[in-house]
Amino acid sequence: MPKSHDISSLYRTSRQKSTDWYKRASDVLAGKVGHDLRYFEPVPLCIKHGLGARKWDIDNNEYIDFLMGNGALLLGHSHKDVLQAITQAMDRGTHFGNDHPLHIEWAELVQRLVPSAERVRFVNSGTEATLLAIRLARAFTGKNKLLRFEGHFHGWHDAVIHDFQPPFGADGSLGVPPNVRENTLTLPDGDLEAVAKMLDHEKDVAAVIIEPSGASWGRVPIESVFLDGLRNITEQHGVMLIFDEVITGFRFSAGGAQELYNILPDLTCLAKIVAGGMPGGAVVGRDDIMALFDHTGDSKHDRFERVTHFGTFNGTPLSAAAGIAVLQQVATGTPIKKANLKAQKLRTSWGKVLQKHNVAGYVYGCCSTFHIYFETDQDRLGNISKSVDLRTTDPKRLKGMPIQLVNQYQLLLRYHGVDNMSSTGGVLSAVHTGQDIKDATEVFEKTVLTLLEEGQIYTL
Numbered sequence: 001m002p003k004s005h006d007i008s009s010l011y012r013t014s015r016q017k018s019t020d021w022y023k024r025a026s027d028v029l030a031g032k033v034g035h036d037l038r039y040f041e042p043v044p045l046c047i048k049h050g051l052g053a054r055k056w057d058i059d060n061n062e063y064i065d066f067l068m069g070n071g072a073l074l075l076g077h078s079h080k081d082v083l084q085a086i087t088q089a090m091d092r093g094t095h096f097g098n099d100h101p102l103h104i105e106w107a108e109l110v111q112r113l114v115p116s117a118e119r120v121r122f123v124n125s126g127t128e129a130t131l132l133a134i135r136l137a138r139a140f141t142g143k144n145k146l147l148r149f150e151g152h153f154h155g156w157h158d159a160v161i162h163d164f165q166p167p168f169g170a171d172g173s174l175g176v177p178p179n180v181r182e183n184t185l186t187l188p189d190g191d192l193e194a195v196a197k198m199l200d201h202e203k204d205v206a207a208v209i210i211e212p213s214g215a216s217w218g219r220v221p222i223e224s225v226f227l228d229g230l231r232n233i234t235e236q237h238g239v240m241l242i243f244d245e246v247i248t249g250f251r252f253s254a255g256g257a258q259e260l261y262n263i264l265p266d267l268t269c270l271a272k273i274v275a276g277g278m279p280g281g282a283v284v285g286r287d288d289i290m291a292l293f294d295h296t297g298d299s300k301h302d303r304f305e306r307v308t309h310f311g312t313f314n315g316t317p318l319s320a321a322a323g324i325a326v327l328q329q330v331a332t333g334t335p336i337k338k339a340n341l342k343a344q345k346l347r348t349s350w351g352k353v354l355q356k357h358n359v360a361g362y363v364y365g366c367c368s369t370f371h372i373y374f375e376t377d378q379d380r381l382g383n384i385s386k387s388v389d390l391r392t393t394d395p396k397r398l399k400g401m402p403i404q405l406v407n408q409y410q411l412l413l414r415y416h417g418v419d420n421m422s423s424t425g426g427v428l429s430a431v432h433t434g435q436d437i438k439d440a441t442e443v444f445e446k447t448v449l450t451l452l453e454e455g456q457i458y459t460l
């Protein structure tokens with residue numbers, strides 16, 4: 001079996017066309033790619049088509065796909081019902097800038113499925129959804145600060161860019177004015193006492209925002225009792241609770257994590273699956289908060305007492321059509337059940353690979369997601385006996401595996417034909433098959449063996 005340093009050149013050799021396109025990209029695309037997570041050396045993936053649970057790059061290398069359009073494709077690539085819905089909508093025009101029946105039908109479906117969705121406002125992405133939800137919370141409460149949790153990802157706008165990746169406390173990006181920090185409070189999740197203390201002390205908090213899966217779609221898991229407690233504390237303090245269900249929405253259940261855990265947030269952010277693989281997102285929530293969008297005809301009210309929100313492509317026909325096609329299937333419960341079963345199977349099979357080779361690490365995840373953690377902390381490795389559970393909920397560990405390991409892991413998986421969602425985990429769809437899991441497990445085992453040989457990961 002080739003070692004990982006050889007794999008880098010083999011990888012490049014089998015990606016000649018991708019390399020040529022990457023050269024062109026380097027001359028035209030800022031940062032050489034279109035999204036920070038797509039950046040990958042020696043060559044990023046350059047995909048030409050996808051079908052079901054697989055996709056192919058322009059060099060014809062095939063991948064079992066656990067990225068699934070960054071989590072947007074619950075029904076897999078090129079699902080015929082989705083394509084048909086888009087094509088039918090397209091025949092009537094791609095974009096009006098006006099409202100239209102599909103927009104309203106789409107909102108009705110979201111309202112029916114998501115427990116907190118008394119009213120719906122569409123946007124174009126998850127980032128826009130969290131931006132707008134925070135503005136609504138500030139407008140409704142008349143307060144300014146946002147409480148967020150270490151490691152939780154809420155998109156890339158200023159208010160949420162700090163503290164989603166270690167080292168927490170360091171800025172998440174250049175270019176964010178220092179006063180953003182003045183309006184942002186960050187805590188580790190899981191500690192209700194700390195939240196209560198903070199809200200007792202800080203009287204200017206408009207909202208608490210959280211990924212109800214735990215940070216980064218469950219890479220750092222949390223207990224649902226924390227969400228329950230958060231609901232109680234925020235209610236007591238008149239602070240808005242925002243669930244960022246950009247990934248969990250229509251994935252953890254038809255009504256998202258809020259339905260799975262039976263907890264009603266004030267506002268919810270949706271994107272990805274909501275738009276059926278097309279660009280789109282939504283903010284949904286309590287009628288009295290969402291009424292801040294309403295016009296009354298009173299000029300003073302309409303100019304000064306509303307939340308202002310524009311957006312050329314809000315609720316655009318092709319996204320609405322795709323969203324409706326997918327949400328109708330989500331409503332049956334079948335796609336989620338299928339995706340969950342396959343993910344369970346994958347977690348079990350990959351876990352067995354780690355056990356078989358006595359690897360210090362574990363596989364975990366909820367619903368149709370999976371994550372891998374490899375233990376590399378020499379102190380912990382030295383102290384851990386085989387019977388001791390390696391599990392941790394420390395975001396600095398779970399989101400802080402050595403970058404070199406993460407890159408090699410990703411390179412090996414891709415070389416052998418598997419593409420993950422982010423560095424270490426992925427999502428499954430309703431169309432992943434038993435064969436996909438079997439093939440992906442073989443790839444995972446080859447990857448683990450090479451990483452062991454290279455001394456990148458450790459045995460117990």
Ligand SMILES: Cc1ncc(COP(=O)(O)O)c(C=O)c1O
Pocket residue numbers: 070124125126127128130153154155156211217244245246247271272
């Ligand atoms: C939980 C969560 N919130 C917000 C976002 C941002 O969504 P978008 O990439 O559509 O802007 C993401 C993206 O992955 C996400 O996972």
